[in-house]
Amino acid sequence: MTTKTKKTTAVEKKLIGLADIVIAAADRAKDPTFAIPIRALSNVSFNPRKGLIEMGQKKQARSFFNVGMAKKFMQTVLVADALSELQRADLTTSLREIYYRTKHTIKDSHENTFDTQDESDPVIEDLEVSLAALREELHVRAENSGSIVGPVVFGDDGDRVDCAKLGKGGYSVPSIVEPEYLEIRRCTADFVLLVEKGTQWNRLSEDKFWRRYNCVLLTGNGQPPRGVRRLARRLHEEHRLPVYVLVDNDPWGYYIYSVIKQGSINLAFESQRMAIPKAKFVGLSSADPERYELPRNVGIKLNEKDIARAKELMNYQWFQKPAWQAEIKRMLTSGLKYELDALANKDFQYLTKKYLPRKLKEKDWLD
Amino acid sequence: MSKKHSSAVPAPSASSPKPTSEPAAPQKAPAKPAQQVTAVEMGARQREISVSEFFTKNRHLLGFDNPRKALLTCVKEAVDNALDACEEAGILPDVTVALEVVSNGEPVAPSQASKFRITVTDNGPGIVRQHIPRIFAKLLYGSKFHRMRMSRGQQGIGISAAGMYGQLTTGKPVKIISRTGPKAAAHFFEVQIDTKKNEPLVHENKQIEWRQPQGTQVTLEVEGKYQKGRASVDEWLEQTSIANPHVRLVYRTPEGETKEYPRTYHELPPSPREIKPHPYGIEFGMLLKMLQDTKSHSLSGFLSSDFCRVSPQLADEICRAAKVSPNMKPRDLKGPAAEVLYRTIQNTKIMAPPTNCISPIGEKAILAGLYKQIKGEFYTAVSRPPAVYRGNPFIIEAGLAYGNRPEDQTKPQQPAQPKAEGEHEEEDSELARVIRYANRVPLLYQQSACATFKAVLNTTWKNYGVTQSRGALPGGPMVIFVHMASVWVPFTSESKEAIADYDEIQKEITLALRECGRRLGLFLRRRERAASEFRRRNIFELYIEEVVDACDRLKGGTLQKEKLKAQLQKIATSRTGGLKTDEALGKTGAGPEGLPHSIIVTAEGVEGEVELASRIEADAAAVSFSGEAGRPVAEKPADKPSRGKAGQMALFNKPDGPNRPDRPNRRNRPNRPDKPTPRSAPRGKK
Structure with a gap:
């Protein structure tokens, strides 16, 4: 990890390898083709022993001289070129900047290399997968869209960041949290609480929940970005902190939990260093409304998409545990979903003062 | 009550010299103020109405509803007459139409002017001096009404109505110059119509010097409004020239421009024969009248000689079936017996009427007209x-001009501006245009009421690769040409604006449009195939550059770029079918397959009826245009790649030219051996 330059060279070599594929194929009068691992459910499998979603071996060929793929192929080479430029200049950039960097009008035509960012983003993910290089290694960062607060001290670019002394706003989790970028200097917390929504994180931070229960509060504002997931994993791994997940009671909440725990389908290749197989689901469970006497009128009727998604989840291998099947089924039978915010119906501080203390006391969570 | 009054009022007063009732009313008024009018008085008011008076009041029936339309109607009537006369006399028509602004003193812009002088000159047979006044100044006088023969005019109202309209709105008489031959003297007439009597009033009648050896010139002065665009005089003349490519038409616009529509088809349409009415086509009242008027002495003789397709045997058979004697005098057949006969006739199987009474424009001539006037690629x-409707034979013809000329397609794309996110090529939302004709005369009004327009809407153009929204015209750029030729075109109104929607007519139009559509589809698919191959190759060529540049940068600028490029290009060519693509792109010389009577314009030249096309271009090039001379065909050099000049002439001199009406449907036999078919010849381009 210390020889930063050596590592970037490795990625750069892989990128240059793409050019070599083109040159070699041209020499032999063959159609230049890249093999790109498929990022779909059909190419992932759940490893029950490791508790991880792993990517399979299936690859798709992307060849130049195929009308359907020619443009994608050309775009892949262009993005590879831009990424190698980042490597050489040792800069990091955003997905959107890559899009702008590679966009131009092709000579003698009216065609743009890329029309929207939706075309360049998947190409970057394709390259991550096929080069087995992490996004951070490619020097591409995502938005900082996560916050942390609690008894933990980081070293960021030489600055000491004590997350216990950052008021209720906390520290904004950078998108790249690898040890060479972010150092965990000290951590005295007992566990990590990862909250789906920023609003509930704010409630807990304002109420200084972390102080009373000596924990780290993390949020990713919805589907947690890589930085948040990776940071949780590092706290879990390096400081042996158990991770508890607090999400809405709907299929999307369940899926967020599963992504934290086992990894995502799209980025299955990164599960290895992102997933936290021991993460626990504290709530909101479909059993909670009854147990915590939430009135039925704060529920929301499941729509067709919710129901379809829930049924999909029930078929995923990593949701096959009986407790989980029962959890999802209970939601489907009730026909209702509940937001974390609905707890405010009982009291503004119900989450901090009643719900979580009772959950933690009763160890009422799902694995 | 009425009796009492009729005795009270002496009879002589009713037949007093003053025919109007106004003086009579006050006479009676003192006696009883709110008195009712007697039958005698009412009878005294009854008067004969002259046709001319009727039409003075009802001019909208004849197409004089508003000044703009009236101007067009006047031009139309004069041109129709000129063309009918020329064709009947076997002369290739040469017609000049001049519109001038009439102003008192100050010059007025044509768009602001309200009075126009219309002068139509033809090279026709001229008119015998004695007939001139009545032809131009007596309504319902003419040669066309009483015969079953295809002509533009049908009733003998047109030109005299136009003259009357002029007289009504400007007070000016119709001026006529006519000369029946180089040896005859030219006569000049000024006539007006006596609207009460429907008789001509001759103001001037003299012999004059005229530079034309033969022909007629009519000058009308009318109130009108000149406006370009839809349903204008300009549009009407242009459309006339499309359906009548055998006519040379010169048009002097009010702005002082001269537009010439050259003759591109050098053969007169065969003269249509006159036929007798077909028994299916007559109404009962008509039959009664014919029974009274016939010269025959026996009923069977009447049937076989006054109708077409009724042989003496068939006449006897009809009489037997109707239980009347074949030998009885036609005049004696009345009442129920006549009705039985009428019904029997309708139920008897009678051969369809002969069709040599109609002269279609012909496929070649339609092509010539479309190609001359409309810029397209197909x-x-x-x-x-x-076919027959209600005993009247008719022929439907349809044509299509589609697309843009290759040279125009490339032009608007020139400013190569890079597109920003969310920007796209603007969609072409142009709709097709329908041009409608009845007996070669363009129909400009009431499009949506016309059977032809309905047939165009009901055709599923999507099947032929053309866009079409629900219940709308197909997407353009396209001009759809539909012509109905018949001895009696069923118009929806007297002003002859839309063709009535008979099932038989609708069916024929639909069939013709489908065949046009099928050919268009074939062309579009062929073009699409070539274009997609071209695009395929093009895509690779474009991307090769990008990929090679990116690889070069990845390799730190050490790449042999040209070598890689050449290698990739070689792969591209072999992957896109090489020679096959050339073929699809039309670079190997294969002509259009299965597209009879079609012209295709590509960037490389013309395909299909090449002789016809190059002949048209030659004709167009020979014309010197002035003013709005922008007719693109003229720019095209006449010596464009074409072949077989000798074959060209043969085509136009063929005795059984394309106008032969009884010609079998060409669809099943595109390869007539006696014709120089274009696809048998090489296209001369490799």
Whole structure:
């Protein structure tokens, strides 16, 4: 990890390898083709022993001289070129900047290399997968869209960041949290609480929940970005902190939990260093409304998409545990979903003062 | 009550010299103020109405509803007459139409002017001096009403109504110059119509010097409004020239420009024969009248000689079936017996009427007209075999001009501006245009009421690769040409604006349009195939550059770029079918397959009816245009790649030219051995 330059060279070599594929194929009068691992459910499998979603071996060929793929192929080479430029200049950039960097009008035509960012983003993910290089290694960062607060001290670019002394706003989790970028200097917390929504994180931070229960509060504002997931994993791994997940009671909440725990389908290749197989689901469970006497009128009727998604989840291998099947089924039978915010119906501080203390006391969570 | 009054009022007063009732009313008034009018008084008011008076009041029936339309109607009537006369006399028509602004003193812009002088000159047979006044100044006088023969005019109202309209709105008489031959003297007439008597009033009648050896010139002065665009005089003349490519038409616009529509088809349409009415086509009252008027002495003789397709045997058979004697005098057949006969006739199987009474324009001539007037890349024309509605034979012809000329397609793309996110090529939302004709005369008004327009809407153009929204015209750029030729075109109104929607007519139009559409589809698919191959190759060529540049940068600028490029290009060519693509792109010389009577314009030249096309271009090039001379065909050099000049002439001198009406449907036999078919010849481009 210390020889930063050596590592970037490795990625750069892989990128240059793409050019070599083109040159070699041209020499032999063959159609230049890249093999790109498929990022779909059909190419992932759940490893029950490791508790991880792993990517399979299936690859798709992307060849130049195929009308359907020619443009994608050309775009892949262009993005590879831009990424190698980042490597050489040792800069990091955003997905959107890559899009702008590679966009131009092709000579003698009216065609743009890329029309929207939706075309360049998947190409970057394709390259991550096929080069087995992490996004951070490619020097591409995502938005900082996560916050942390609690008894933990980081070293960021030489600055000491004590997350216990950052008021209720906390520290904004950078998108790249690898040890060479972010150092965990000290951590005295007992566990990590990862909250789906920023609003509930704010409630807990304002109420200084972390102080009373000596924990780290993390949020990713919805589907947690890589930085948040990776940071949780590092706290879990390096400081042996158990991770508890607090999400809405709907299929999307369940899926967020599963992504934290086992990894995502799209980025299955990164599960290895992102997933936290021991993460626990504290709530909101479909059993909670009854147990915590939430009135039925704060529920929301499941729509067709919710129901379809829930049924999909029930078929995923990593949701096959009986407790989980029962959890999802209970939601489907009730026909209702509940937001974390609905707890405010009982009291503004119900989450901090009643719900979580009772959950933690009763160890009422799902694995 | 009425009796009492009629005795009270002496009879002589009713037949007093003053025919109007106004003086009579006050006479009676003192006696009883709110008195009712007696039958005698009412009877005294009854008067004969002259046709001319009727039409003075009802001019909208004849197409004089508003000044703009009236101007067009006047031009139309004069041109129709000129063309009918020329064709009947076997002369290739040469017609000049001049519109001038009439102003008192100050010059007025044509768009602001309200009075116009219309002068139509033809090279026709001229008119015998004695007939001139009545032809131009007596309504319902003419040669066309009483015969079953295809002509533009049908009733003998047109030109005299136009003259009357002029007289009504400007007070000016109609001026006529006519000369029946180089040896005859030219006569000049000024006539007006006596609207009460429907008789001509001759103001001037003298011999004059005229530079034309033969022909007629009519000058009308009318109130009108000149406006370009839809349903204008300009549009009407242009459309006339499309359906009548055998006519040389010169048009002097009010702005002082001269537009010339050259003759591109050098053969007169065969003269239509006159036929007798077909028994299916007559009404009962008509039959009664014919029974009274006939010269025959026996009923069977009447049937076989006054109708077409009734042989003496068939006449006897009809009489037997109707239980009347074949030998009885036609005049004696009345009442129920006549009705039985009428019904029997309708139920008897009678051969369809002969069709040589109609003269279609012909596929070649339609092509010539479309190609001359409309810039496109695909042209086709279909003449249907004759069909019959209500005992009237008719022929439907349809044509298509589609697309933009290759040279125009590339132009608007020139400013190569890079597109920003969310920007796209603007969609072409142009709709097709329908041009409608009845007996070669363009119909400009009431499009949506016309059977032709309905047939165009009901055709599923999507099947032929053309866009079409629900219940709308197909997407353009396209001009759809539909012509109905018949001895009696069923118009929806007297002003002859839309063709009535008979099932038989609708069916024929639909069939003709489908055939046009099928050919268009064939052309579009062929073009699409070539274009997609071209695009494929093009895509690779474009991307190779990008990929090679990116690889070079990845390799730190050490790449042999040219070598890699050449290698990739070689792979691209072999992957896109090489020679096959050339073929699809039309670079190997294969002509259009299965597209009879069509012209295709590509960037490389013309395909299909090449002789016809190059002949048209030669004709167009020979014309010197002035003013709005922008007719693109003229710019095209006449010596464009074409072949077989000798074959060209043969085509136009063929005795059984494309106008032969009884010609079988060409669809099944595109390869007539006696014709120089274009696809048998090489296109001369490799």
